[in-house]
Amino acid sequence: MNKLVFALLISLTSFTFSQMNAQQFQVGLKGGINKTFGGQITGINSGLPLQYTSDTFEAEGEIGFHGGGWVQVNFGKFFVRPEVVYSKLESRFDFPQGPTLFEVEEFSVPLLVGYNIYGPLDVYGGVAYKNIISATIERIEPTDNPAEVTIQNTPFSAQFGVKAQFGFIGVDVRYDYSLSSAEPYEVDFQSDDALFTAPTVNRATLDDLRLDQLIVSLTFKIWDSENKTKRRKGGSCYF
Numbered sequence: 001m002n003k004l005v006f007a008l009l010i011s012l013t014s015f016t017f018s019q020m021n022a023q024q025f026q027v028g029l030k031g032g033i034n035k036t037f038g039g040q041i042t043g044i045n046s047g048l049p050l051q052y053t054s055d056t057f058e059a060e061g062e063i064g065f066h067g068g069g070w071v072q073v074n075f076g077k078f079f080v081r082p083e084v085v086y087s088k089l090e091s092r093f094d095f096p097q098g099p100t101l102f103e104v105e106e107f108s109v110p111l112l113v114g115y116n117i118y119g120p121l122d123v124y125g126g127v128a129y130k131n132i133i134s135a136t137i138e139r140i141e142p143t144d145n146p147a148e149v150t151i152q153n154t155p156f157s158a159q160f161g162v163k164a165q166f167g168f169i170g171v172d173v174r175y176d177y178s179l180s181s182a183e184p185y186e187v188d189f190q191s192d193d194a195l196f197t198a199p200t201v202n203r204a205t206l207d208d209l210r211l212d213q214l215i216v217s218l219t220f221k222i223w224d225s226e227n228k229t230k231r232r233k234g235g236s237c238y239f
Contacts, residue, residue, distance in 0.1 A: 024074045024226045030083070030172065031068075032217035036061040036091050038178070038210050039102055044186070044203040052191075053199035056207070059102055062090035066215065081112040081124065089211055097139070097192040097200045104151060104211065105133040110159055120170075125160035128176065135209075139201075141188040149187075151209040152180040163219070170219035175212070182208040 039059025045052045068085030089104040107130070114124025132151060140146045161174025184207050191200040 024224075026072045026074075026221050026225070027070070027223035028072075028168075028170075028219055028221040029067075029069050030085070030217045030219040032066060032172075032215065034064045034066055034087060034089060034176075034216070035214045036064065036089050037212045037214070038208065039091050039093070040207040040209075041093055041201070042205045042207050043199075043201045044205065045199070046203050051199060052202040053096060055199075057093045057095060057201070059091035059093055062092055062101075064089045066217070070219070077116040079114050079116070079122070079124075081110075081114060081126075083110045083112070084108075085110065087213075089213065091211065093137070095139070095189070095201045096198045097190075100138045100189075102137045102209070104135045107131045107133060108157075112159065114163075120164045120166055122163050122165075123161075124163070124174075125158070127179075128157045128159050130155050130157060137206075139190045139192070141190055143190050147187075149206060149209055150183065150185070151211060152178060153183055154180050161215075165219075165221070168221040170221065172215075172217040172219055174215050174217075176215055177212050178210040180210050182210060184208070 036059070038061075040056060041059075042056040043053040045054040064087060066085050066087040068083055070081055070083040072079050072081040085108045087104075087106050087108065089106070091102040093100040093102060108128045109130075110126055110128035112124045112126035114122045116122050130152065132155075135149050135151045136146055137149055138146075140149070156179045158177045158179060159174050161172060163170055163172040163174075184205050186203060186205050189201045189204055191202050
């Protein structure tokens, strides 16, 4: 199923590029911040409730960043927009032994279809293929060489949002929703509090490490075929 969807993404992207000579197209760069949502870990007391907690901890989303490029092909008021984006995501679990960072690096390829509502304002939605470069949680043993954690069982997410273009600068706000299902498994965490003055997280279940994102981007249009044509007819800058 994943291979079929990925093949469809490639086919649609190829079709998009094949239409560039016949339609208006734009090329640009993007960058900005992302806020993560999701992540849950439950401790296992291992028969020692005074030493090891069995509490459940929800991740607190931190601010990460992203950067990439995009191409947009317009068909009247409709458009197709493939992108390539690198993202760094961060969340934090507030364990008794101290804040524990959950960090993810990913490379994504969104393929979006949108509609121009009015003037500079567009709405869009689509699917993003995601390749996880790394996914780690602090304090997982062995701490000198911690294993990567699994955050998805399918490499796709759904995206939807709004954007506005003002000349060569634009603003884009979207939500990225993971299409994976949760697959809990157990790990060992390092207990930093050797005196056990408070129950710490030792053995624990990674209940759900799926991450959704609120993504805010500043976009820069560096090429516009329509304005380039106007420049050839006597205009100045194609932006």
